[in-house]
Amino acid sequence: MKKLFIIISILVVSITNLFSIELSGTVISDNEKIISSRYMGFIKKVYVHEGDFVKKGQLLYEIDSSNIDSNKQEALLNLQIQENNLNNVKTNYERYKRLYEKDLVPKYDLEQLELKLKNIENMISIAKAKLKEVNFQYKYLKITAPNNGLIIKKSIKSGEMAMPTSPAIILSDLDSLKIKTEINESNLGKIKIGQEVNILIESIGLKTKGKIESIIPNIQNMTHSFSVKISFDKMNKKLYPGMYSKIYFELSNNE
Structure with missing residues (x-):
């Protein structure tokens, strides 16, 4: 018991x-990743649909390059102008240098040309940096998948404006x-x-x-x-x- x-x-x-x-x-x-573009521009083409499986690096959509093309032309033109100015000032500087060695021009004039040369060289450096920055932007026109996954939402269409803060695609990682x-x-x-x-x-x-x-x-x-x-x-x-x-x-x- x-x-x-x-x-x-x-x-x-x-x-x-x-x-x-x-x-x-x-x-x-x-x-789960919310994908958007880094730069504003018209969407050239969307390559995926909701329900598509994508691989890492696969192209999702592409932004038209017109704005960046325009900025690039402007940067190239500015660089060309500054390089032409540099050549002209260098020519004058070499001439004034020879004249100064013969005591035919004052030292002040030569120093002013030297200062102008330095200023133009700085402007060329800035123009080159700007051109490099514009060229770098091209890589962000093609938006690719950061990992393998499933497209569970697509909020963009070809011809629409891509906004940097606006979600374009939601990618769900099935792993x-x-x-x-x-x-x-x-x-x-x-x-x-x-x-x-x-x-x-x-x-x-x-x-x-x-x-x-x-x-x-x-x-x-x-x-x-x-x-x-x-x-x-x-x-x-x-x-x-x-x-x-x-x-x-x-x-x-x-x-």
Whole structure:
């Protein structure tokens, strides 16, 4: 009788201290990038559509170069003018130098030409730097994918104006998928980082294990819930952001 009481007591303690709950979750990408252009200009062509898979470095869209072409012509013209001025001043300087050696012109005139030469040389350096800057801008006219991923949103069309602060494309990295769920504040103390959970994604028949990676306070405080991100074994299944999943937590009642 005593042994039976002990067994029943152990079962009661186990049931009291350990229970499981089922939560709904969503597959998300933990590396979702909002892509926009660095410079303003008309969009020449868009090479991708929503739902396309892209590789790292693949061309997504291209901005017309007309504005930069105009700036380049202006920079080249300015550089040419300054180089012509330099040649003319050098010619005068050499002539004045010969005259000065024969005491035919004052030293002040020669010094003024020397100062003018230095000023023009500085202006040429600035003009070259400007031209280099303009040429560098061409590389930003072709916007490429920063990593492999899935185009989940495209907000641009050919002929539209690309704005540096306006999101053009959202790229979701399928190699960084997690599952996100919400847990009530009352159960928060019963889970921990690193805890294993069971996961079911019925649409593809995936039963797998996961691990709690982070617990984040929900911005909407009125819900009194916390966001939980879970890494999991994908078992070589094709998964996409937005897929519905079930997560089974074993919760402990121990304080």
